[in-house]
Amino acid sequence: MKKLITSALLSISFVGCASQLKKECESTNWFKYGEEVALRGEWLSSDAKLLSCRKEEAEISESQADLGFKSGRQKYCTGTNTYLVGKSGDPFSKDLCDTPTLKSLVSDYNKGLRDYCSKANGFNAGSSGKKYKNLCPADLETKFLPEYKKGRLKYVEAQIKNLENRQRDLQLAISNKNTQVVTTRMNFMGVQNRRNLLESQKSFAQSTNNLSEVGRLNTELQNLDWELTRARQDVDRAETEKRNLESELDQTGKTIAEFRLEMAGL
Incomplete structure (x- = not known):
């Protein structure tokens, strides 16, 4: 039974994610999006979002996307x-x-x-946060790169500081969320224990043929079932939020490590 319930929940979760993507696809202004793809210097035929929407079998306006792409292509090629x-x-x-x-x-x-690629633009290019794409001509790169690295170092140091502040915020949030998880679990167990007690009382009432008592207990059990469902949802929500925070904390740590590695080479 538990396996069936788990499978059902997973199916619902998958459908929910798929439905969200489908809604996003169908609410997209495809003319504008097609134009943006062209202005990025990319081809619509290999665009990841469009391919995902097609795979999802969402209702999208291919004609509008194509018209937008053609419009963007004209603007790009000026x-x-x-x-x-x-x-x-x-x-x-x-x-x-x-x-x-x-x-x-x-x-x-x-x-x-x-x-x-001018030397005068090097520091601003580095501090903008945009990575150098190794496109500068050799005669300019030798003077550009030292200034770019100075700007990039400033940017990386600022990012590390911001991320470390975020780490501390996340650690505090996870600590608070742990408390919430424990509280919701205790509440769930309390409701479950109350339900078990009522089930015992119902069994006794049935054994003594006390039909009025059985009816009253059935009503209470029904109300408790709703309360139990809400309590379970509270637990699931708190645990999900905790996992999300932990995932963000983990990713933040990895990003800091990447920035530190880059900083060592600047």
Whole structure:
């Protein structure tokens, strides 16, 4: 019986997750999303979200996504935009811009990239939090990288400090949540014990053929069943929240370790 209940709960959980993804897919503005994909320099055909929504068999507007992608592609393949792509230190997706003006677009991109890779921009590029993508020309990189690393070091130190503060907050939250878990479990056990007592009284009433007492106890048992369900839900909720906090604490520790490792090389 317990296995059946567990299986049912797992099925409900899976359906809930799937339904949430399906709702998100069906509420998406697909024209806008398609446009965003193109402006990121990516192809709609390999977009992870669109592929997931198709797999979920959600009702999505493929035509709107395609129109949005075409609109974004037109905007992406302009001299002004390709310059900004370079100025941001990002790669330029030339394959998206199959036009006679491609040579000019590449030239604008390279101008932007050289501005990004200037020594004067190095510190700001590093402190922005955006990782260097190894795109700078060799003649600029030697002067850019030392300044970039100074800015990146400042960013990493600030992130470690913030994450360590978050660690302390999470540790306190987990301690408080542990208390809540114990409290909800005790409450659940208390309700369960009261129910067991009523079941014993009901059995005695049945053995003495006290039908009125049996009826009264059945009503109380029904009320206790609802209370037991709520108590079980409180336990589950508290335990889930505790696991989520512990998971975040674990991930925070890993991120700090990654930043410390990076900091050692700056």
